[in-house]
Amino acid sequence: MIEVKGVNKSFGDHHVLKEINTVFEPGQVNLIIGQSGSGKSVLAKCIVGLHEVDTGEILYDGRNFTVMNRHQRKDVRKEIGMLFQGSALFDSLTVEENVMFPLSMFTTMSKAEMRERANFCLERVKLTNRNHLLPAECSGGMQKRIGIARAIAMNPKYLFCDEPNSGLDPKTSIVIDNLIRELTYEFNMTTIVITHDMNSVIEIGDHIIFIYEGNKWWEGTKEDILRTDNQEINDFVYAAQFMKQLKGKLGSH
Structure with a gap:
């Protein structure tokens, strides 16, 4: 399990992450979704220590990664x-x-x-x-x-996947999605996937958080996302589906 508690991150005057709180459970495919520039990649980099948080905590099965020294972090990174x-x-x-x-x-x-x-x-x-x-x-x-x-x-106990379907055709994307899901369940890993692919969201999203302008704007399951009345996530889902259909039409010519 990975816990994110009250995480804030700024670059200069730009407040990228704003008081993010969430829990990523083992044996689940946890997705971080959001528009480009929303802060989702920065959140993932904070979780693995590529960026230092300004305030807040990252806990790996109760171990406070935020306050660890270099040697202690190396032990966690082996996992x-x-x-x-x-x-x-x-x-x-x-x-x-x-x-x-x-x-x-x-x-x-x-x-x-x-x-x-x-x-x-x-x-x-x-x-x-x-x-x-x-x-x-x-x-x-x-x-x-x-x-x-x-x-x-x-x-590993924890698996991070950054846009795993980037550059792949739809058929191959499904193969990769299924493989990530199978391995997550088989090895009871805490898997975190950063993605724009709505097919991945619907197919393998056990737990989804939607980052909007640096805030955790929505959280739920793949079933929840289909019936939410949250305007921003509905706009995001519609835009993602529209772009996918457009690319499909362009590719057929």
Whole structure:
């Protein structure tokens, strides 16, 4: 479980996050949604410590991450898996070496043990026998799955996914969504996904928070979002669906 308590964050005179309070439960796919510039990415970066909060607390299963020193934070970060928007694979490393990278950095595993764990993770994302390919030899969807395999290599308690469907076609996006949901339930992870994709919201959104102009404007489930009378989130949902339909029409010509 990750708790966010009274978090504020400013950059100069720009108050980006305003008294954010929420709880992300384990075994759930927690989504952070909102317009570009709303503060959702800043919130995620505050949670993992890439930005320091001005006031407030971030707690990982009761451990106050906000007041930890560098060494203590490193221990928590070993429990965090990250799927980056652009996959962020190392071009010069093979698929297997990319998945093994966090194991070589943070564990004392032998090469054989790291390779065994990498093979397990690649098999779990349905990428067997791809170990010796380079990222450039893999499709965008494959690269996302490699990124997920690397993210779960350390058997994390917490999984962060930044726009996991960015740049993917609708069919591949569904595959990635389903994989994130399956792994979350299977390993009882606290998963946090930053997304603009309304299909992801409706399909895998166990718990959703909507950030609007730096405020936590709405919170609920995927069922709640379909019947809310909150004007701002309804505008956001409509705009997201309209853009998706427009892209689909443009792509068909």
